[in-house]
């Protein structure tokens with residue numbers, strides 16, 4: 116599990132280490148880690164042409180110290196000082212001592228022929244998008260041939276939210292210190308960070324503000340059936356989705372539930388004929404949820420319409436004491452009557468995309484983690500806010516950021532698949548917030564497998580779910596015992 120820590124958390128942990136280590140020691144650790152990753156990425160040191168973009172804070176100091184180390188290994192390093200009078204004094208002296216050169220002129224910094232560019236403009240102390248001088252240097256770097264490596268954080272990206280207010284450094288790699296910041300994996304920042312390399316600088320960190328599951332974490336939560344299990348003990352999920360005219364959502368959602376956790380899936384709704392034809396394994400009724408038989412969780416909403424019948428079905432399932440996943444059309448209905456979800460005794464999971472989210476009156480700016488948390492606390496539910504990096508927030512503030520998936524998943528019907536996957540996990544009795552995070556991870560991996568051969572359609576994702584489970588199970592370091600529930 117990767118813990119995500121805010122800039123304030125990292126700064127507080129840094130100050131503890133600073134208080135008990137010699138001056139500059141922490142920055143040396145960071146710079147040594149940075150130079151090591153750079154050498155690995157470049158594959159050589161001697162003759163390597165490196166340009167450092169150096170801001171006026173400690174982020175620039177990291178770049179200067181790493182530049183000094185690279186110079187000593189035979190690299191030709193130029194530091195472009197964006198604010199020469201304020202460049203980190205010790206770092207600047209170190210680079211000069213090692214034989215590196217410095218300039219204040221972007222045109223003379225060798226960006227047109229650099230092999231490697233280190234972005235040390237701003238780190239956790241940055242505010243807003245790049246200022247004009249920094250933006251010009253970044254534009255030259257992007258136009259040049261060098262590998263773009265961000266120091267701690269791509270400059271211009273908000274460390275805590277990933278918001279990019281203006282321009283930012285489009286890194287191919289980010290070497291981050293002490294902890295992964297949320298802004299590297301969520302929101303726009305995710306697209307600017309490239310591959311993230313974490314350098315341990317010996318911080319003692321508090322509980323993370325959010326978490327990202329690994330393949331091994333997810334595999335450990337998908338327990339194999341035991342000898343004593345039967346179809347009921349594996350979890351029975353009920354699905355109300357699709358319509359007689361558009362049965363697709365019912366077919367996809369039911370199929371995804373079957374392929375994620377093949378205990379038992381009961382379908383109730385007007386797409387009954389289509390679902391029966393597609394999935395003989397499901398128990399199907401064209402009646403209402405109450406006619407479906409006993410279930411342990413409900414999925415309600417995909418393609419089910421927003422008429423009075425759909426509204427009364429939503430009210431019926433939310434009146435049960437079972438976990439309920441509310442998606443798509445049912446979210447539109449719930450936004451008009453949120454009191455149906457507030458105060459339920461059993462967990463409720465909402466799976467909105469941005470438009471569905473704002474229908475509830477919740478604001479959605481650049482802080483997707485904050486927005487999902489506010490919404491979850493408002494209604495006392497788990498919110499799975501779909502996006503390039505899906506955010507899952509529970510009513511108690513537990514937060515996950517999903518790290519799997521592919522842009523190919525942005526196609527019709529994949530949301531119906533996600534609902535089926537998470538619904539199946541809810542029916543096993545898994546904690547609702549965890550089920551949403553585990554489901555999002557599994558769905559993303561299945562999407563990646565389905566997209567390997569090119570464009571995917573939603574039923575390809577359903578088909579690849581078993582292979583995705585297998586892939587997760589073969590991930591390294593899968594603990595043998597069932598781990599405790601994440602809090």
Ligand SMILES: NC(=O)C1=CN([C@@H]2O[C@H](COP(=O)(O)OP(=O)(O)OC[C@H]3O[C@@H](n4cnc5c(N)ncnc54)[C@H](OP(=O)(O)O)[C@@H]3O)[C@@H](O)[C@H]2O)[C@@H](O)CC1
Pocket residue numbers: 129133141142145170171172173174175177236237238239240241242243244245246249266267268271292316
């Ligand atoms: N603490 C430690 O021991 C360790 C810290 N470490 C490192 O320190 C980093 C944090 O350093 P930091 O706090 O000095 O802030 P930093 O990110 O360099 O930025 C501040 C400077 O940027 C400027 N600036 C602001 N916004 C801007 C913009 N949009 N566009 C352009 N410029 C902008 C701002 O200017 P001002 O507003 O003052 O005019 C100020 O000059 C952290 O990320 C890690 O890399 C590691 O070495 C480990 C040990």
Ligand SMILES: [K+]
Pocket residue numbers: 174234235236237238265266267268269270
């Ligand atoms: K940076």
